[in-house]
Amino acid sequence: MQVFLQTFIGGMSLGAIYALVALGFSLVFRTMGLVNFSHGNVVMIGAYLASTFYLSTKLPFALAMALAIGGTGLIGVIIERVLRPLENKDFDLMLIGTIGFGIVLEAVAIIIWGATGNAVPNPVPTGPLEVLGLRIRTYDLVVLAIATAAAVLLVFFLQSTKRGAAMQAVAMDHEAATAVGIHVGRSNAIAFMLGAGLAALAGGLVGPLLYVNPTMGGALGIKGFAAAILGGFGSIPGAIVGGFAIGVLDAFTAGHFQGYSELVTFLVFTVVIMIRPTGIFGERTVNRA
Amino acid sequence: MFSSLRRRAAVMLLGLALPVALAACSAPGGDQGDSNKTDGPIKIALVDAQSGQLSSLGAWELKGARLAIDEWNAAGGINGRQIELGVFDDQGDPTVGTNLARKIASEGYIAMIGTAESAVTIAMAPILRESKIPNITSGQSPGLVAVKSPFLFLNGPTSVTYDETLAKYIVDTKGLKNIAMITNNGGYGKGEHDAFTKSLQARGVKPIEDQVVTADQKDFSAALTTIRQKNPQVIFIGAEEVQSGLIVKQARDLGITVPFAGAAPQGTPVFADTAGTANVEGTIVSSPYLSNEVSEASKKFAAAYKAKFNEDAEMHGAKAYDGTQILLNALKTSNVATGQALADAIRATKYAGLLGDFAFDDTGVGIFATRIGTIQGGKLVAAG
Numbered sequence: 001m002q003v004f005l006q007t008f009i010g011g012m013s014l015g016a017i018y019a020l021v022a023l024g025f026s027l028v029f030r031t032m033g034l035v036n037f038s039h040g041n042v043v044m045i046g047a048y049l050a051s052t053f054y055l056s057t058k059l060p061f062a063l064a065m066a067l068a069i070g071g072t073g074l075i076g077v078i079i080e081r082v083l084r085p086l087e088n089k090d091f092d093l094m095l096i097g098t099i100g101f102g103i104v105l106e107a108v109a110i111i112i113w114g115a116t117g118n119a120v121p122n123p124v125p126t127g128p129l130e131v132l133g134l135r136i137r138t139y140d141l142v143v144l145a146i147a148t149a150a151a152v153l154l155v156f157f158l159q160s161t162k163r164g165a166a167m168q169a170v171a172m173d174h175e176a177a178t179a180v181g182i183h184v185g186r187s188n189a190i191a192f193m194l195g196a197g198l199a200a201l202a203g204g205l206v207g208p209l210l211y212v213n214p215t216m217g218g219a220l221g222i223k224g225f226a227a228a229i230l231g232g233f234g235s236i237p238g239a240i241v242g243g244f245a246i247g248v249l250d251a252f253t254a255g256h257f258q259g260y261s262e263l264v265t266f267l268v269f270t271v272v273i274m275i276r277p278t279g280i281f282g283e284r285t286v287n288r289a
Numbered sequence: 290m291f292s293s294l295r296r297r298a299a300v301m302l303l304g305l306a307l308p309v310a311l312a313a314c315s316a317p318g319g320d321q322g323d324s325n326k327t328d329g330p331i332k333i334a335l336v337d338a339q340s341g342q343l344s345s346l347g348a349w350e351l352k353g354a355r356l357a358i359d360e361w362n363a364a365g366g367i368n369g370r371q372i373e374l375g376v377f378d379d380q381g382d383p384t385v386g387t388n389l390a391r392k393i394a395s396e397g398y399i400a401m402i403g404t405a406e407s408a409v410t411i412a413m414a415p416i417l418r419e420s421k422i423p424n425i426t427s428g429q430s431p432g433l434v435a436v437k438s439p440f441l442f443l444n445g446p447t448s449v450t451y452d453e454t455l456a457k458y459i460v461d462t463k464g465l466k467n468i469a470m471i472t473n474n475g476g477y478g479k480g481e482h483d484a485f486t487k488s489l490q491a492r493g494v495k496p497i498e499d500q501v502v503t504a505d506q507k508d509f510s511a512a513l514t515t516i517r518q519k520n521p522q523v524i525f526i527g528a529e530e531v532q533s534g535l536i537v538k539q540a541r542d543l544g545i546t547v548p549f550a551g552a553a554p555q556g557t558p559v560f561a562d563t564a565g566t567a568n569v570e571g572t573i574v575s576s577p578y579l580s581n582e583v584s585e586a587s588k589k590f591a592a593a594y595k596a597k598f599n600e601d602a603e604m605h606g607a608k609a610y611d612g613t614q615i616l617l618n619a620l621k622t623s624n625v626a627t628g629q630a631l632a633d634a635i636r637a638t639k640y641a642g643l644l645g646d647f648a649f650d651d652t653g654v655g656i657f658a659t660r661i662g663t664i665q666g667g668k669l670v671a672a673g
Contacts, residue, residue: 002514002518003511003514003515003518006510006511006514006543007510007511007514009510010508010509010510010511010539011508011510013508014507014508110340114348115339115340115341115344115347115348116344116345116348116559117342117344117345117531118562119534119559119562119563121565122565128542128543128544130544135542135543135544137542209507210507210535211342211531211534211535211563213341213342213344214340214341215340215341215342216342219505219507247508250508251508251510251511252511254502254503254506254508254509254511254512255510255511255512255515256511258474258500258501258502258512259473259474259501259502259503261502261503261506262503262505262506
């Protein structure tokens with residue numbers, strides 16, 4: 001029982017990170033119908049920016065995170081701006097464009113920070129809490145709290161602000177949205193910026209849990225993408241549930257199948273997707289193919 | 290509509306494959322040239338991970354090899370010919386490695402330094418053997434010996450030596466019998482797992498817990514909680530630097546206080562940084578190169594290393610330096626031979642290196658001893 005609960009807790013912490021990555025994927029997809037393949041690399045850039053500000057300039061962790069989110073948000077805007085001429089014309093080229101940006105971001109990271117990477121010390125110095133024989137890292141609680149707050153803020157923005165409503169309208173029908181005076185390009189830019197900001201949040205938070213290096217985006221990107229698909233691609237609650245599901249699933253398969261855990265995780269994922277091709281929440285807001 | 294969807298799926302697939310393909314072709318290399326030339330620079334390839342999670346190994350190895358080659362070049366090269374080092378990035382990926390093996394063969398490199406990853410070296414070995422290119426690797430998996438290539442040499446001991454020394458210290462010297470193991474299922478981790486289990490078996494000790502993780506796993510809660518419940522006296526780790534660091538960090542968070550034990554990766558600064566300096570205190574390390582202070586030669590090497598790269602030398606750089614020195618000595622004694630003759634010359638080379646006295650046997654292993662150190666106050670010191 002103790003192993004079961006401890007495994008669950010371990011899975012939740014990485015699950016929160018996957019959920020944040022999945023949110024970024026889903027946000028851009030529901031707004032533009034585009035899979036942003038550079039998303040994992042933006043996570044990596046976010047992790048580097050946050051850790052650099054935190055370690056080199058000795059800024060408080062929260063401030064370093066805020067700067068990283070701002071920096072990657074800017075990268076998101078730039079990516080959207082470059083791809084904008086293709087919007088609603090050629091999605092294949094846009095997809096390849098995002099892959100290209102991913103490769104560029106990785107190369108830039110190697111040029112700036114080198115290929116080796118660095119470890120980030122835990123910004124929350126207090127030791128783990130002990131509850132009924134279970135050990136809960138205080139930093140995990142911070143990660144969970146921040147991820148929850150980010151998800152709530154995002155839902156609030158989409159549901160209750162004018163700009164958010166405009167983005168929802170673009171997601172449903174971009175021509176009708178244009179007809180009522182919504183700037184589709186700006187709406188897309190905001191989606192990309194928020195997506196990149198979420199990526200930086202995920203990257204910054206995962207830094208102290210893992211090891212920051214230029215290729216860390218690959219594994220996080222794939223798990224986050226799988227989480228978004230599992231929850232229902234384009235669905236905001238789906239991304240959150242999918243993220244935690246992948247994190248916890250991963251933790252349990254690691255415990256039971258040891259060396260074959262990765263295989264089992266993706267087998268389960270495949271079976272779920274075969275049974276429910278639209279994912280858990282089954283929402284499909286856009287289909288512009 | 291339907292065909293367009295399908296087209297998109299095809300593009301997505303292409304998209305996933307593209308970075309891999311691009312990366313595979315984009316390895317930096319030296320210029321084209323013919324093999325068997327008797328003038329112009331002597332071309333030696335260094336193949337290692339220069340990117341990815343194992344790139345610190347590649348960076349250290351490059352520095353060690355570069356230092357040795359620059360020393361020889363400064364002294365006039367070999368037979369008046371300069372030595373040229375071509376650097377290739379295998380990304381720690383065996384598939385990329387096999388492509389690079391063909392590439393260095395076609396570009397006229399006569400010998401190869403690297404790789405530091407056993408799995409990649411094992412994948413490259415058949416092609417290098419076919420092309421008759423001698424290879425001095427920094428890998429230590431017993432699997433390297435098992436491929437039985439006469440062109441493959443190790444610049445250090447194998448896991449068998451590391452783990453036999455470690456088991457001897459833990460079981461015989463310290464009398465610890467409750468030992469738990471956590472290893473990954475990659476080339477290195479598998480080798481460590483098998484070698485350490487065998488050494489324990491020979492002493493009649495059975496590990497009380499044997500957890501296997503995947504090579505890119507990040508969360509070890511399940512494995513570590515299971516280990517904690519068994520109350521071991523010491524935990525053996527068989528995983529690379531970063532993963533070992535993550536395991537130790539998470540173990541301390543889960544309330545595991547007993548020391549960890551392992552081979553070379555546990556003696557590196559990357560391991561200590563990833564885990565946190567306080568968390569690695571007391572770690573037992575089996576290594577052929579405990580510190581830069583062990584001998585006059587190592588002090589000289591460490592000073593030159595520091596002067597050139599402005600960082601402290603460590604074991605992997607020292608291993609690569611030894612390996613490269615052996616290759617260059619063999620090239621000198623054989624009058625820049627290639628192929629089989631060069632392999633024979635390497636096998637015949639007796640070299641007093643930083644790790645000890647090298648004398649190669651038929652398996653390509655030249656050194657059969659490691660020493661035990663423990664991490665104290667953030668530094669690796671010899672265990673008394």
